[in-house]
Amino acid sequence: MAHHPLSKIPFLLALGVATNHTVSPPAPVPPIAASARFEARDPARNVIRWFPRACKAVVWTIVLCEVAAILASWNASTPISQLTLSLLTFGGRPVPLEVYMSPAFIVGWAMVVSGTLLRDTCYRYLGDQFTIALSITEEHKLVTEGPYSIVRHPSYTAWIIISTGLVITETCRGSWVAQCGILDSLVGKMGVVAYVILHMRICTVAVKRTVEEDAALREAFGEEWVRWAKRTPYRICPGLY
Numbered sequence: 001m002a003h004h005p006l007s008k009i010p011f012l013l014a015l016g017v018a019t020n021h022t023v024s025p026p027a028p029v030p031p032i033a034a035s036a037r038f039e040a041r042d043p044a045r046n047v048i049r050w051f052p053r054a055c056k057a058v059v060w061t062i063v064l065c066e067v068a069a070i071l072a073s074w075n076a077s078t079p080i081s082q083l084t085l086s087l088l089t090f091g092g093r094p095v096p097l098e099v100y101m102s103p104a105f106i107v108g109w110a111m112v113v114s115g116t117l118l119r120d121t122c123y124r125y126l127g128d129q130f131t132i133a134l135s136i137t138e139e140h141k142l143v144t145e146g147p148y149s150i151v152r153h154p155s156y157t158a159w160i161i162i163s164t165g166l167v168i169t170e171t172c173r174g175s176w177v178a179q180c181g182i183l184d185s186l187v188g189k190m191g192v193v194a195y196v197i198l199h200m201r202i203c204t205v206a207v208k209r210t211v212e213e214d215a216a217l218r219e220a221f222g223e224e225w226v227r228w229a230k231r232t233p234y235r236i237c238p239g240l241y
Contacts, residue, residue: 006072008101011109015169018116019059022162023052026123026131032136038134038216043208048132051202058195059166066099066176073097086216090181090188097179104172111165119158121147130155134213142221144228150238152229153213156206157236163199171196 038044065088072084085095088118123130123147129137147154171177171192182188214235216224235241 005074005100008099008105009067009070011101011105012066015064015109015112016060017048017168018112020056022116022119022159023055025052026126026130027128038136038212041212041215042134043212044205045133047202047205052132059170062177065180069097069176069180070099073099075076088176088180091184097176098174099176099179100174102172102174105174107168108165108168108172111161112169114191115158115161117166118147119155119162122155122158134209134216136216136220140220141215142224142228144232149232151234151236153210153230153235155211156190158208160203160236163203167196167199207241 068084069088072081072088075081076085076096082095085097089095089097125143125148129140129143147157151157169175177183177192183192214225214229218229
């Protein structure tokens with residue numbers, strides 16, 4: 001089914017909003033005493049210092065470039081549209097750009113939205129206990145209901161789904177990245193590959209972090225954690241891991 005090019009714009013803006021929500025700390029930074037003892041063993045200790053801001057910046061840059069390309073291509077005869085397209089294309093790529101909603105974009109967009117909804121559910125179940133830094137406070141309670149009754153680390157399940165969806169929506173056929181000509185050069189291809197590898201690396205760190213979080217929770221809650229782990233044996237994906 002054909003889609004009008006402008007119909008993609010609200011879907012793109014929703015990606016930016018979803019990304020903001022996904023990587024924004026839902027709770028204040030935990031007290032130093034609650035996180036300092038875990039800092040050395042946290043595999044994400046360096047990533048959390050820069051990745052949230054970098055992720056927002058990259059995603060919103062791509063979203064706004066694609067929105068601008070759609071608007072300029074829709075009315076490509078005006079001087080402002082021609083200037084915009086000249087700034088958003090590389091290597092003599094013909095204009096207007098053919099930016100549209102492909103089936104892959106729809107699949108990726110659905111992954112981002114569903115992952116964001118799952119992560120938001122985790123925010124609501126953990127409340128102020130959900131912090132980016134690995135921490136356990138004196139008032140900490142072991143949450144085992146909702147998504148935490150299915151897997152022990154559903155927020156990381158959500159992030160892996162979101163990360164995969166972002167890569168698909170940003171690089172699939174019909175996207176600005178795929179149509180603007182940046183992939184015609186070796187440097188452009190290397191940049192996109194590096195971006196994909198970065199997402200894979202962050203997902204790997206998330207998987208590694210589940211081991212440390214389990215160890216910290218077991219130290220804090222003892223037999224209560226053991227009972228939960230028996231009821232909920234999988235960390236990220238039911239039946240797999």
